[in-house]
Amino acid sequence: MIEIKNITQAYGRNKVLDDVSFAIHDSAVTALIGANGAGKSTLLGVITRLIPYISGEVYIDEHEIKSMKTKEVAKKVAILKQTHHLGVRVAVQDLVEFGRFPHCGGRLMDIDRQKVEESISFMDLDNIRDRYIDELSGGQRQRAFIAMILAQDTPYIFLDEPLNNLDIRYSVEMMKIVRSLVQDLHKTVIVVLHDINFAAAYADYVVTMQDGKIVSHGKVDEIITKNKLDGIFDYDFNIIEHQGRKVCLYFDSNEKDSLA
Amino acid sequence: MRDKIKNLIKLYWKRILIIGAFVILTIISLAIGALDVVNFKDLFAGNELSWKILWTSRVPRTLAIILSASGLSVAGLIMQSISRNKFMSPSTSGTTDAAALGVIIAFIALGDQPGIIQTIFAFLFALISTMAFMSVIKRLKIREIVYIPLIGIMYGGLIAAFTQILAYRFEALQMMQAIGLGGFAKIGSFATVYIIVVPLILSVIYSSRFSIIGMGEDFSKNLGLRYNRVVFVGLLLIALVSASSFVAVGQLPFIGLIIPNMTASFYGDNLKRSIIDVMFFGADFVLICDILSRVIIAPFEISVSLTISIIGGIIFVIYMIGGIRHGKQSQRAAQRK
Numbered sequence: 001m002i003e004i005k006n007i008t009q010a011y012g013r014n015k016v017l018d019d020v021s022f023a024i025h026d027s028a029v030t031a032l033i034g035a036n037g038a039g040k041s042t043l044l045g046v047i048t049r050l051i052p053y054i055s056g057e058v059y060i061d062e063h064e065i066k067s068m069k070t071k072e073v074a075k076k077v078a079i080l081k082q083t084h085h086l087g088v089r090v091a092v093q094d095l096v097e098f099g100r101f102p103h104c105g106g107r108l109m110d111i112d113r114q115k116v117e118e119s120i121s122f123m124d125l126d127n128i129r130d131r132y133i134d135e136l137s138g139g140q141r142q143r144a145f146i147a148m149i150l151a152q153d154t155p156y157i158f159l160d161e162p163l164n165n166l167d168i169r170y171s172v173e174m175m176k177i178v179r180s181l182v183q184d185l186h187k188t189v190i191v192v193l194h195d196i197n198f199a200a201a202y203a204d205y206v207v208t209m210q211d212g213k214i215v216s217h218g219k220v221d222e223i224i225t226k227n228k229l230d231g232i233f234d235y236d237f238n239i240i241e242h243q244g245r246k247v248c249l250y251f252d253s254n255e256k257d258s259l260a
Numbered sequence: 261m262r263d264k265i266k267n268l269i270k271l272y273w274k275r276i277l278i279i280g281a282f283v284i285l286t287i288i289s290l291a292i293g294a295l296d297v298v299n300f301k302d303l304f305a306g307n308e309l310s311w312k313i314l315w316t317s318r319v320p321r322t323l324a325i326i327l328s329a330s331g332l333s334v335a336g337l338i339m340q341s342i343s344r345n346k347f348m349s350p351s352t353s354g355t356t357d358a359a360a361l362g363v364i365i366a367f368i369a370l371g372d373q374p375g376i377i378q379t380i381f382a383f384l385f386a387l388i389s390t391m392a393f394m395s396v397i398k399r400l401k402i403r404e405i406v407y408i409p410l411i412g413i414m415y416g417g418l419i420a421a422f423t424q425i426l427a428y429r430f431e432a433l434q435m436m437q438a439i440g441l442g443g444f445a446k447i448g449s450f451a452t453v454y455i456i457v458v459p460l461i462l463s464v465i466y467s468s469r470f471s472i473i474g475m476g477e478d479f480s481k482n483l484g485l486r487y488n489r490v491v492f493v494g495l496l497l498i499a500l501v502s503a504s505s506f507v508a509v510g511q512l513p514f515i516g517l518i519i520p521n522m523t524a525s526f527y528g529d530n531l532k533r534s535i536i537d538v539m540f541f542g543a544d545f546v547l548i549c550d551i552l553s554r555v556i557i558a559p560f561e562i563s564v565s566l567t568i569s570i571i572g573g574i575i576f577v578i579y580m581i582g583g584i585r586h587g588k589q590s591q592r593a594a595q596r597k
Contacts, residue, residue, distance in 0.1 A: 050481050074484025081478050088344075088475060089528040098472055102484040106468025106532065132528055152483070 001026055002077075002156060002188070007046055007056035016042045017053070018212040024156075024190060029182055031203035031220075032192045035233050038209040040192045041081075044158050047190075048079040060156070074102035078149040079158040082165075092136075092144045093129040096120055099151030112151075119150035122185075123177070139170030146177060150185075157181060159191040163198065171195075175202040200224045200246045208232045224248070274526060278540045285547035289322045290314065292554055324450040325550050325564075326543045328505035329515060331456035333542025334463050334535065335501040336516025337523075338494045341474035341531060343394060345405045346524075347580075349516030350386075350502040352409035354416035356513075358382075358389030359499075359506040360436075361423045368430045375452040375507050382503035389419065390495055406580060409517070453508035459497040464535055470494060471531040511565050514572030515542060521579055 002024040009017040016039050024030055032040045045051035047058055049065055058065045060076045068076075078099075090098075096119055100112040108116070120129055123143045133141055142162060149157055159178070163171045175198055181187040182204075193199045199206055199220070206223040208215045210232050216223055223229075224246045229237050238249040269276065293313070336349035350356050362385030363378045370377065393415060397408055427436040463470070469490045472480050480487045505512065519542040527534035549567040556562060 045478075048482065050478050069484075070481075070486060071484040074482065079478070079482050081482075089524065090471070090475070090530050091528060094471075094528075094530045094533070098468075098475070098483060101468065101472060 001059075001061060002047065003059040004043075004047065005057045005059070007043075007053050007058065009042060009046060009051065009053045016212050017046065020056070020212070020214055022207060022214055022217050024188060025205050026188050027182055027186050028188065028204040029178055029202060030188075030190045030205040030207060031199035032190060032207050032209065033194075033196055033199050033232070034209035034215075038232075039212040040209055041160050042212075043209070044079060044160050044190070044192060048077050048158055049073050050079065050081075071102050074152070074154075076154055077156040077158060078152045078154040079160065080145055080149055080162065081160045082162075089132045089134060091130055091132055092125055092147075093120070095133055095144055096125075096129075096147045096151045099148040099153075102152060115151050115153055119147040122150060123147040137170075138165050138167075139173060142166065142170070142174060143177070150181075155188060157187050157189045159189065161192050161194060163193065163195065171198065178202060196224065196229065196248045200248065221246070275537055275540075278537055278544060281544050282540045282547075285544055285551070286322060286326070288551055289325065289547050290318045292551065292558075293318060320450045322547075324453045324509055325546050327453050327456040327460075328509050328512060329519075329542040329546035330539035331460060331501035331505055332512055332515040333519035333523075333538045334460060335498040337520040337531060337535065337538050338463060338470055339498055339516065340520055341470045341529070342491050342494045343397065343408075344474055344476070345408055346521060347405055347409040347517065348412070349409075349514075349520075350390075350498060351416070351511070351513045351515070352517055353390060353393050353412040354419050355386045355390045355393075355498060355502045356506055356511055357416040357419040357423065359386040359503045360511075361385050361389075361419055361426075362503070363507060364423050364427050364432055364436060367432050367435055368426065378507045379452045379455065379504050382507055383499050386502045387495060387499035390499055394495070409580075450508050452504045455504040456501055459500045460539065462493075463497055466490070466493060466497075467531040467535045471529070474529060474531070509564075512546065513565060513569050514576050515546065515568065518572050518575045518579065519545060522575070 004023070005021050007017050007020045008015065020039075020043060032043065034040050042051060046053045047065075049070075060068070060073070063072075065073055093116070096116050097108060097112075099119070100108060100115060103115075104112045120126060123146055125140075125144060125147055128136065128140060128144075133144055136144065162174055162178075166174060178189055178191060179202055181189055191203070193203075203220055205218065206220055207217045208223060208228065215232055216228055224239065226237050226239050229235075229239070229248065235250075240247055240249060332350060339348045339350065339353070340346055342348075359382035362381035362383070365385070366373055366378050366381035393412065397411070402408060402411075423436070424433075427433045469485060472483055472485055473487065473490050473494070477487050480490070520538055523534050523538045523541050527537060546564070546568065549571060550564045553562040553564045553567045
């Protein structure tokens with residue numbers, strides 16, 4: 001269980017996170033949504049210790065992360081950020097092996113090799129394990145990075161905008177992978193999403209953020225409502241139900257007429 | 261059994277080739293010289309003079325070549341990984357020039373000193389200068405990475421000019437010239453080159469960490485790596501190699517730049533896989549250059565840094581052009597998006 005208590009972080013006078021507190025549900029997908037600059041990525045960075053915070057506490061399984069060793073944190077939480085590894089020629093297999101670093105410090109033992117193999121086959125990367133990651137398609141590369149995080153073998157996985165630069169097919173594939181991480185491997189996944197519909201369709205819980213504060217936190221059905229979303233995104237939403245799932249329509253329903 | 265051997269050859273043929281070349285080149289390097297008393301026949305016969313020349317002249321010289329070449333290649337490899345820039349190396353970031361400044365200042369402040377004192381001064385100056393250069397480059401956020409070695413060369417030129425002024429002012433020009441030009445012809449002054457063994461071993465131990473650092477800061481932190489500490493260790497190794505090789509053999513330009521790039525084109529960027537090959541390939545390259553320098557106008561010899569500059573310079577230009585093209589392509593790709 002990860003618990004965040006009264007976290008505040010600021011760049012200069014500008015508060016990016018303002019007294020944020022919430023607990024992450026175990027073995028579930030939690031989607032973090034909000035407008036640009038709401039503090040989603042910063043919050044992820046703070047929980048995974050990439051970014052320091054000014055005040056507050058973050059507990060991972062009842063240990064405050066500032067009191068934990070870096071390697072111990074890396075065995076508990078893994079974060080995948082959207083960075084472009086342009087021109088880095090590392091083979092898929094090597095990338096996945098990097099994931100074992102917190103456990104073996106770079107010298108792979110049998111248990112490490114076994115984990116690497118499991119991750120590669122779980123992400124279906126067997127036939128491209130010798131390819132360099134900069135030669136892969138966006139979807140394949142993303143799968144390779146997820147395999148690395150699986151090899152890291154952490155109960156908590158944080159994904160910062162994993163759907164960026166992916167087309168529809170790969171986006172859906174990625175979200176299915178996210179679901180299977182929870183269902184098959186019982187991981188706890190926290191994912192920052194831009195597209196609310198992906199959150200509505202694949203998340204169990206949704207956390208909404210605005211101006212560095214958490215506005216609401218609850219089950220998908222409770223959060224994806226016109227009432228709650230309008231305020232967060234400062235936009236007039238049109239939410240419909242399709243086959244029992246909520247779908248947000250972003251376009252202005254009068255727009256076409258007014259143009260014509 | 262035969263299949264096993266076949267498999268091993270298939271997996272490691274590049275390494276076998278590089279190390280095979282290394283063994284042959286080492287033997288050639290030991291065999292040539294002004295005196296032809298050193299040959300297999302005399303050595304087997306136990307000729308005292310042959311063994312004496314081998315041990316006091318040939319072996320130290322060849323060891324100096326191997327160690328400084330391997331060291332500089334690895335230093336370049338680490339530097340490129342830390343900065344995530346393929347064009348960084350001790351000779352294109354002012355590191356070597358700062359080492360030279362350190363040696364001159366040691367000379368001015370303390371007079372003629374043994375190699376070890378010179379190395380300590382060179383090391384401190386190289387370390388401080390490299391740290392300063394790297395942090396400035398990081399802040400400048402230059403998008404076209406090809407400019408960085410050019411800025412580095414200019415920065416190095418500034419330091420070198422300052423060193424010249426100091427040397428002129430304090431009448432140390434002669435000493436300056438004696439150490440400045442790379443060569444393996446000075447007998448007996450190679451002692452400091454053996455220091456390079458330490459960073460070579462450490463770089464193998466740290467190779468996984470350097471590979472991970474090359475993937476970026478957040479990536480490394482996610483894996484529980486202390487980013488700043490590993491970068492600092494990397495800079496220490498780079499400065500140590502640059503300083504001890506400079507004091508022992510002078511400047512060997514381009515090695516740290518071209519060797520890692522050539523090796524990466526067939527091994528990729530995982531240091532853990534390539535570091536041993538980078539060492540041997542670097543040694544191969546400098547051994548070839550040294551043999552050429554000694555053979556072309558035998559019994560005299562050309563300064564090895566001249567040979568390296570000519571061959572290495574051509575390869576550097578090829579990589580630069582490739583880099584510029586690559587940069588333009590990725591710019592175009594970015595625009596299309």
